[in-house]
Amino acid sequence: MNPASTKKRLLITGGSGLLALNWACAMRSTLDVTLVTHQHHVRLVNVTTAQIALSEPKHIISQFTQYSPDVIVHAAGLTSVDECELSPARAHHANVEIAKHVAYAAARMDVPLIHISTDHLFSGHHSLSTETTLVQPLNQYAITKALAEAEVQKVNPAALIIRTNFFGWGHASRQSFSDWLINNLRANQDLPLFTDVFFTPILADSLAFGAHELLEGGASGIFNVVGDERLSKYEFALLLADQFSLPRERIQPKQLNGSHLVAPRPRDMSLDNQKARHALRRPLGGVSSFLIELQTHERAGRPAELLNAVQP
Numbered sequence: 001m002n003p004a005s006t007k008k009r010l011l012i013t014g015g016s017g018l019l020a021l022n023w024a025c026a027m028r029s030t031l032d033v034t035l036v037t038h039q040h041h042v043r044l045v046n047v048t049t050a051q052i053a054l055s056e057p058k059h060i061i062s063q064f065t066q067y068s069p070d071v072i073v074h075a076a077g078l079t080s081v082d083e084c085e086l087s088p089a090r091a092h093h094a095n096v097e098i099a100k101h102v103a104y105a106a107a108r109m110d111v112p113l114i115h116i117s118t119d120h121l122f123s124g125h126h127s128l129s130t131e132t133t134l135v136q137p138l139n140q141y142a143i144t145k146a147l148a149e150a151e152v153q154k155v156n157p158a159a160l161i162i163r164t165n166f167f168g169w170g171h172a173s174r175q176s177f178s179d180w181l182i183n184n185l186r187a188n189q190d191l192p193l194f195t196d197v198f199f200t201p202i203l204a205d206s207l208a209f210g211a212h213e214l215l216e217g218g219a220s221g222i223f224n225v226v227g228d229e230r231l232s233k234y235e236f237a238l239l240l241a242d243q244f245s246l247p248r249e250r251i252q253p254k255q256l257n258g259s260h261l262v263a264p265r266p267r268d269m270s271l272d273n274q275k276a277r278h279a280l281r282r283p284l285g286g287v288s289s290f291l292i293e294l295q296t297h298e299r300a301g302r303p304a305e306l307l308n309a310v311q312p
């Protein structure tokens with residue numbers, strides 16, 4: 001944090017994560033950003049970092065207060081679906097307990113909170129779930145994320161809870177879905193992609209801008225902040241290959257049915273973003289425009305900056 005700065009102050013947990021890093025890059029020119037880290041250290045231009053344990057509310061309040069945040073984004077958690085399945089207690093601690101402590105701390109500090117949830121909460125049998133569709137978690141990751149939403153709402157009813165699915169540039173030890181596609185296609189590797197798994201992805205930067213806009217408009221409760229387009233992982237990969245001039249013939253159709261995965265996964269994770277579109281009075285964007293922006297970030301040096309931004 002820069003004490004001389006007159007910018008509003010933003011604190012983001014999960015500071016070494018994919019979303020937090022891209023959120024920080026998107027916001028650092030307009031907000032004074034501090035990334036709250038856990039096991040990893042982060043170095044990012046014009047961004048402050050603070051290593052703060054999130055296991056105890058009193059400690060969180062005393063540490064966060066030192067940064068006088070105007071907004072807190074909670075993006076920390078255990079996000080590997082298979083790791084959550086294998087270590088449910090760890091998943092519960094990282095995704096539920098910590099979310100509850102951060103939400104409680106934000107409420108006590110009277111600082112607006114954006115809590116990041118997921119599109120992974122449903123059975124996968126329906127398209128375009130809304131904010132009121134009944135959650136039907138299929139795995140431990142989804143169970144803990146659904147429980148987290150309930151706990152956050154209990155201790156901090158004013159919290160803005162964002163259900164989403166995003167992509168952006170990762171770092172050396174954390175590849176995003178788009179990194180995985182780009183790196184493999186650049187290496188001319190064959191890539192199997194599901195034709196029967198659907199989502200509504202959004203670029204991390206667009207998610208960050210949308211979330212802040214919603215908060216400034218006074219939004220609270222659950223909002224689906226996703227892209228305007230529902231498509232399969234296979235279709236997404238083809239669009240990405242075309243945008244980045246990569247060999248689309250390397251992308252091979254595959255079915256989730258018959259795949260051997262540790263945790264069961266929903267086939268249709270698509271979310272309806274009408275509520276957010278209505279509140280923002282604008283569309284959130286389609287995949288092609290997000291991919292153009294992803295490429296613009298690459299040309300501006302974001303992946304090169306992020307690649308070694310995170311150290312153990």
Ligand SMILES: NC(=O)c1ccc[n+]([C@@H]2O[C@H](COP(=O)([O-])OP(=O)(O)OC[C@H]3O[C@@H](n4cnc5c(N)ncnc54)[C@H](OP(=O)(O)O)[C@@H]3O)[C@@H](O)[C@H]2O)c1
Pocket residue numbers: 013014015016017018019020037038039040054074075076077078079080093094098116117118119145164165166167174
């Ligand atoms: N990635 C996606 O496609 C996706 C899709 C939908 C929703 N989401 C949600 O978006 C949020 C951010 O996801 P992401 O992909 O950016 O996550 P990520 O890259 O896996 O990063 C997770 C972050 O959480 C921190 N963390 C993990 N356990 C912690 C603990 N016990 N205490 C404090 N910090 C801890 C990690 O720090 P260390 O590494 O130092 O432990 C890391 O900074 C999560 O809430 C996730 O559920 C993600």
